Amino acid sequence: MGLLVDGVWRDDWYDTETSGGKFIRSETGFRDWITRDGTPAPGRERGFKAEPGRYHLYVSLACPWAHRTLIYRKLKKLEDLIPVSVVHYFLGKDGWTFLAEDGGTGDPLYGLPFLRDIYTRADPHYSGRVTVPVLWDKREETIVSNESAEIIRMFNSAFDEWADASIDFYPEPLRAEIDRLNAKIYPSLNNGVYRAGFATTQEAYEEGFRDVFAMLDELEEILSRTRYLTGDRITEADWRLFTTLLRFDPVYVGHFKCNLRRIADYPNLSNYVRDLFQVPGVAATVDMAHVKKHYYGSHETINPTRIVPIGPEIDYAAPHNRDRFRKAA
Numbered sequence: 001m002g003l004l005v006d007g008v009w010r011d012d013w014y015d016t017e018t019s020g021g022k023f024i025r026s027e028t029g030f031r032d033w034i035t036r037d038g039t040p041a042p043g044r045e046r047g048f049k050a051e052p053g054r055y056h057l058y059v060s061l062a063c064p065w066a067h068r069t070l071i072y073r074k075l076k077k078l079e080d081l082i083p084v085s086v087v088h089y090f091l092g093k094d095g096w097t098f099l100a101e102d103g104g105t106g107d108p109l110y111g112l113p114f115l116r117d118i119y120t121r122a123d124p125h126y127s128g129r130v131t132v133p134v135l136w137d138k139r140e141e142t143i144v145s146n147e148s149a150e151i152i153r154m155f156n157s158a159f160d161e162w163a164d165a166s167i168d169f170y171p172e173p174l175r176a177e178i179d180r181l182n183a184k185i186y187p188s189l190n191n192g193v194y195r196a197g198f199a200t201t202q203e204a205y206e207e208g209f210r211d212v213f214a215m216l217d218e219l220e221e222i223l224s225r226t227r228y229l230t231g232d233r234i235t236e237a238d239w240r241l242f243t244t245l246l247r248f249d250p251v252y253v254g255h256f257k258c259n260l261r262r263i264a265d266y267p268n269l270s271n272y273v274r275d276l277f278q279v280p281g282v283a284a285t286v287d288m289a290h291v292k293k294h295y296y297g298s299h300e301t302i303n304p305t306r307i308v309p310i311g312p313e314i315d316y317a318a319p320h321n322r323d324r325f326r327k328a329a
């Protein structure tokens with residue numbers, strides 16, 4: 001695992017020495033937006049117009065942030081419009097690679113060996129971490145965005161001329177509530193599991209751990225009252241939560257030491273994960289073997305033997321009880 005400094009690769013693990021053992025996620029480097037008419041988004045200079053065949057998505061199947069973009073691509077029916085390349089599951093000293101094995105697709109666009117080469121193709125002097133997902137513009141040969149939270153907003157509406165416009169995961173009346181939930185769930189849970197897992201002091205670990213379970217307890221309570229986070233329809237807040245919950249029992253409980261409770265111990269959360277998993281199309285975006293091999297195999301400081309645990313056995317396709325919220329006719 002490393003990062004680019006002025007376009008040059010440096011093989012460094014996360015620096016927790018200057019932060020009291022805390023893992024601090026870096027700011028995202030590319031933050032432009034694809035819009036329907038190509039007008040730059042507010043505050044941005046460069047505009048990118050939604051067009052079929054112009055854009056490409058780079059993901060890892062292991063990564064919860066990249067997984068959000070895959071779910072949107074599938075459910076919004078963007079698959080023909082925006083092709084995808086999948087990096088190899090192993091994140092080692094070269095960062096993400098295009099090794100075309102074990103589900104990795106290679107880089108059919110340019111035949112490059114590493115994801116970092118995509119970053120330096122966009123900006124030869126790029127400094128920062130080389131992360132997935134990456135939304136790539138083939139015409140300008142540059143990265144539009146490497147921020148999943150913003151890529152899913154683009155996918156939600158910018159391509160509606162060709163996509164499934166009937167689906168809207170960020171509906172106007174619910175936006176404030178979705179934003180409020182995201183702002184709570186991201187630091188405490190989506191990123192909280194990483195704060196616990198990547199911590200290098202007991203205090204930093206415990207801080208992350210406490211936030212994770214306080215948030216899960218709160219979510220369990222919300223989901224005892226409504227089928228989805230904001231009521232009776234699935235929104236962006238649910239998909240952002242889903243990719244973390246899905247990885248919780250197989251990876252975060254053991255590998256990141258988030259082991260106070262499992263999702264399986266929360267009746268509402270566990271049924272809710274199955275409910276979302278069973279939305280048509282979603283199961284095809286999930287590759288749990290790949291997820292486990294990535295985490296347990298890549299983070300040498302946490303798991304030096306790189307042994308991947310065999311369990312737990314979880315059947316996300318098993319029946320759920322969330323239909324109980326269906327309104328009485």
Ligand SMILES: N[C@@H](CCC(=O)N[C@@H](CS)C(=O)NCC(=O)O)C(=O)O
Pocket residue numbers: 001002028062063064065066095129130131132133146147148149
């Ligand atoms: N803010 C980014 C975070 C993406 C991110 O951190 N991805 C991880 C994989 S789960 C990554 O690529 N890490 C590589 C690294 O940090 O070197 C987003 O949500 O898109």
